Amino acid sequence: MKLRKIIHxxxxxxxxxxxxLDDPxxxxxxxxxxxxxKRGVVAAASYEARKFGVKSAMSGALAHKLCPQLIFVKTNFDRYREISQRIRKIFFEYTDLVEPLSLDEAYLDVTENKKGNPSATLIAKEIREKIKEKTGLNASAGISINKFVAKIASDYNKPNGQKTVHPEEVEDFIQALEIRKFHGVGKVTATKMYSLGIFTGADLKxxxxxxxxxxFxxxxxxxxNTVRGIHLSEVKPNRIRKSLGAERTFLENISSExxxxxxxxxxxxxxxxRLKKSQVAGKTITLKIKYSDFSLQTRSKTLSYYIASKELILETAKELLYQEKMKNSVxxxxxxxxxxxxEDRTKKQSEEPEEVYVQMKFDF
Structure with missing residues (x-):
């Protein structure tokens, strides 16, 4: 198979x-x-705030403790979506193989691109310059032969930088990684790997x-496969959603059913x-409960038919709520x-034969 040129x-x-940008x-x-x-959560932090240890998913109270001069701003997702759409239009000037991961990041396959430019490195630089010109914002990029390496590389020279991991450098790059950098390796898996003497990609290999x-x-x-540079996941322009949900954190703990x-x-x-907007339905309902002591519990039920209505979702959620007694306030x-x-479409795609991976050098 011809190696891909992937930009993250x-x-x-x-x-x-x-x-x-909007408020000088x-x-x-x-x-x-x-x-x-008290119950607020940080969705994003400026680089000035990050110097104090403030980061996304942190409680507002802790963030303020770490950085007393921190200024909190309410989220404005309509504005973020507007700018995100402008950025995606730039991506599509180069390739139709664009896989958005969120409003602020995406994979691009530029192996064959609309500009006829053989260098993914130069394309990434051009895209970043164009984003700055059109939006006033900075972007970073990672460039390599697969999504896994490109995503990790994009974090290396932040902010406003990029890193290319050439085909012949991939294995050495991966082997030098801390094991926590590998997708799917969270705290629990990392602890298990440490106990088995696996601390880096080299140990894993x-x-x-x-x-x-x-x-595992x-x-x-x-x-x-991943530690050997074999990661065959393609850039999917139309990612198939596998789940959809919503949750709420309360200002005060609640114990009343x-x-x-x-x-x-x-x-x-x-x-x-959201289901109506996405025109999807599902069979498995999962209730997520986080207690006042921060312990987390999930309860699930799979039906024999697809549902998308509020009434049926709520009916099943109630059943799961009453499944067992609450151990604490929520x-x-x-x-x-x-x-x-x-997911039928996902299954069909997964049944297509995979191509054989061959390591080769080419203009990057």
Missing amino acids: VDMDAFYASVEQ ELRGKAIAVGGGS GKSLAFLQEN GKSGPYYY IFMLERLEHIAEEIER RLLGISLSNLNT
Whole structure:
């Protein structure tokens, strides 16, 4: 198979940068987009705030403690989507193979591109310059032969930089990575890997396929191939959604089931709206409960038919809520719908024969 030329473009502190772009008074200051209240959560932090340790998904209270001068700004997703669409138009000037991951990042396959430019490195530079010209925002990029390496590379020279990992450099690059950099390796898996003497990509490469399958099950072959630069996932312009959900964090912990049902009804309404917009339905309903002690519990039920209505979603969520007694007061509730009616297409794609990976040199 001919090696691909993949670019991962990642906007720098996107939400915070948009706010600083729109309000000159915020430029050069430590800002956090999101809630600064007791239960608020940081959605994004400017680089000025990150110097103090403020980061996304952090509680607003902790963020303010780390950076007392932090300025909190409310999210404005309509504005973020507007700019995101302008950025995507730039991507499509170069290739139709664009796979958005979120409003602020995307994969591009430029192996064959509309500009006829053989250098993915130069294309990435040109795209970043054009984004700056059209939006006033900075973007970083990673360039390599597959999505895995390109995504990691895009983080190397942030902000406003890029890194190319050439085909002949891929294996050395991966072997030097800390194991936590590998997609799918969270805290639990990392702890297990550490216990097995796996701290870097090089340590991982030293383990046999049989060893990895024995210790990590179905993920074993993924780790075995990825550390050897074999990552065949293509850039998918039309990513098929596998789940859809919504959740709410409460200002005060709640213990009354009546209040919980009221919150679940609002969540179910939101999910119904999103399902209609996406024109999908699902069979598996999952109730997510985060207690006041921050412990997390999920309860799921799979139906024999697809549902998309608020009433049926709420009915199943209620059943899951009453499945067992609450062990504590609740700070967050969420509902998600999976096993969607889009997955037949996913299955069909996965049954197509994979191409054989061949390492070769070419203009990058």
